[in-house]
Amino acid sequence: MKKALLLSSSGYKNTGYLTHCREWICDFLQKHGVFGEEILFIPYAGVRRSNDEYEAKVKECLKYENIRSIHHFTDPQTAVKNAKIIAVGGGNTFVLMYYLYKFKLIDLIKQKTESGTPYFGWSAGANIAGNTMMTTNDMPIIYPESFKALEILPHQINPHFISGKIANHNGESREERLEEFLIINQNSTIYALPEGVGLEILGDEARVIGNEAVLKMRYKKQTKFINPNEIFKV
Structure with a gap:
């Protein structure tokens, strides 16, 4: 049975890094x-910090010492096979997927989560828990072998979701970009997660945690809001 906690972001407003979700992670x-x-x-998504720096930051902010980054292992595949808990940090989704495919970890992580190993991730680490990474917000600064992701949630995930247009901004809104995806991929469903929100998944059910509703989007503006603590089938 899949057990996952998918967090939109590492921060919420001015609360600090992982502060808003520390209790959620511990409870999970x-x-x-x-x-x-x-x-x-x-830590592969963290382009602007080293793996050691990223590991140290997560340890400090989660106040959880028993964290070991995969880069310390000589064989990352064995590390995944033996993992009791898997956590994937945010950053650039393209870089994250590039290295997961390079080290042949995608299928191994999928197998682990399908057999019940708890998984949690934020931002890019939440995006790749969906069907594909194609609703990421990131720039393609490197090209991974495939966009196919972990399928812990068998739908698309858009983290850091912001509704509406920024004042004086003449580009597309996030809803418009996601609608473009749905025009091309008409059988898909997108779960758009505002910052400060997470999805807790247990088997084929999920619930929203946090203070904001999640926007469920389908083709031709078939949208609905899923409220905090509401349980739904995935």
């Missing part, structure tokens, strides 16, 4: 009986 790990176990952290 306790609920599944793995709190205190080693977290295998995947």
Whole structure:
């Protein structure tokens, strides 16, 4: 049974890095009986910080010492196979997927999550938990082998969702960009997650956590809002 916590962002307003979701993560790990176990952290998305810096920041901000980044292992595939908990940080989704495919980790992580290993991720780490990474907000600064992602949630995820147009901005809004995706991919469903929101997944059910509603988008503006604590089938 899949167990996942997918967080839109590492921060919420001015609360600081991972502060708003620290309790959610701890509760998630306790609920599944793995709190205190080693977290295998995947830092590949963090382009502007080294792997060591990223690992240290997550340890400090989560106040959880038993975190080990995958870059310390000589064999990343074995690290995933033996992981008790998998966490994937945010950054650039294209870079993250490039390295997951380079080290042949996508299928291994999928197998682990399908067999019940708890997974949590934020921003890019949440985006890749969907069907594909094609609703990322990031620039394609490197090209991964495929856009096919982990399918923990068998739909698309858009983190950092902002509704409406920014004043004096003449480009497309986020809704318009997501509508473009749905025009081309008419059988898809997108879950657009505002910052400060997460999806907690257990098997084929999920619920929204946080203070904002999640926007569920389908082709031809078939949209609905899913409110906090509402449980729905995925």
